[in-house]
Amino acid sequence: MFAKGQTVIQLFEQFSPKHYAIPDDRIGLQLGTLNKEIRSILVALDVTDKVVDEAIDLGVDLIIAHHAIIFRPLKQLQTDTPAGKLYEKLIKHDIAVYIAHTNLDVAEGGINDMMAAALELSGLTPLEEVHTEKLYKLVVFVPKSHHRKVLDALFQAGAGYIGNYSHCSFNIDGTGTFKPEEGSKPYLGEVGTLEEAQEVRVEVIVPDNVHRKAVQAMLKAHPYEEVAYDLYSVDLKGRTFGLGRAGKLPKPLTLGELNEKVKAVFDVPVCRVVGDPSKTVRKVAVLGGSGSRYIRHAIFAGADVLVTGDIDYHTAHDALAAGLCLIDPGHNIEKIMKTGVADILRAKLIEHKYATEITASQVNTEPFQFL
Incomplete structure (x- = not known):
């Protein structure tokens, strides 16, 4: 199975999210569409005429590059200019171009x-x-029978990190009360009867980039039909990126x-x-x-x-x-990103069992000669 374009970018942005980029940086999809199946990807530093020819020869559907091909809004698209010819060639061969610039500079592992x-x-x-991670606190009330299951699900989703420490949580035993109303399907108790349950209040810190994933993991592991939980921002400094x-x-x-x-x-x-x-x-x-x-x-x-x-x-x-x-x-040493990004994204696609192929561009885009 091949990945859809949107899926490829979602996986890529787990590693290099857009919000890491400095303001007004030209990043993201710059040409073409991601609303298609992606059989082959080319990772390049620059999108030059020779790189596009390489992509055509490889049957590439998507180029992920570091340097933008569109730097400012286009007033017209003339196909008799060098840039216009490049765009025309990409469009004719249905090759999309996605740019990761300063967000790829900032990213851990970038x-x-x-x-x-x-x-x-x-x-x-x-x-x-350039970016400080926003932190949340997730508080959830869990029956004792599922305490460990919910806690493990939160940790696996990326919750519970404080500095260089992982699996951080605070757990308090207590008594929860609830009365299942008509139409409910309670895990504990009976409809129309006020119930008490021995529960654990679980508190974990959750970074912004995984808070939705953590909530979904918690809800999936939790046995209750209606889960009582709170998610609120905290005035703590998360990891810094730059x-x-x-x-x-x-x-x-x-x-x-x-x-x-x-x-x-x-x-x-x-x-x-x-x-x-x-x-x-x-x-x-x-x-x-x-x-x-x-x-x-x-x-x-x-x-x-x-x-x-x-x-x-x-x-x-x-x-x-x-x-x-x-x-x-020289500027061109950023070519190190070609194999680096290809390896990272390839591993993510394999992990999710996609057959999409990834190639690091072999074209040398260094414009200077040393004579």
Whole structure:
């Protein structure tokens, strides 16, 4: 069985939800329809003419890419322009294009985590926080016979996390009263009779991204026809998500040694480097894409070096004056997302027993040549 387009995106957004994106970012479905069966998906960094040709050759129904193909509202669609020809080709071959940009940068396990993992960084923190997880408290009253079943269902749905602790709950024994009215089918007691039942009040913290799933899991495990429960927001800070990462190397390296490692793991022929190649570096900041704006963030995080793309001349001077080293391997190192996203989404589709195929694009979209 092949997944529908909406199902593919629902599974993808479990990992990289839209609300992680910075305001006004061009994300989501940009061309085509998801209201169809998806037999094959191509994951790409950029949607170029060669990438579209690759998708056509593979019989792809959907491209999931990092960089948008539509940056601003279209006033007209002329098929004799490069962009117009690209859109026309996609439409003629019924290939939809879905974009995950800063939400994929921010996501746990997303591009910045992929970059950090490639450099074996540990103790990761975001360079800039952009989203704080909203938390709820779910309170439900459960008969003692089903206490463990309901609690396990909540934990399996993702409830009960507080910081680095899982399976957190508070449970109070008490007596519940109810009177089944005409037309009811009570699990306990009889219609028209006031009943008392030994119940447990269960309290768990539920993050926003799973609160609906947790409620449904609780209702499914609960034996009552009408379940008494409360769900309310709490003034607690959940997990924070952000752009970039800062973390420590497994062992200190010189800037020159780290540069060689960057070239190897990101498969780039050359990097621009700011700083003394013999300087020892221990803490590294990484940010996929254009990182000139994040010099101060890297310094504030205590990084010795920032690995990012598109560093301009004046920013390089500012970093040098501040004592921050830079390694610029180019914007295209975000290509690490191709295999990363393909692996993650493939696992989710297999888990749900879908036969939809996923391929990481083999097209090199680096526009620069190093001569």
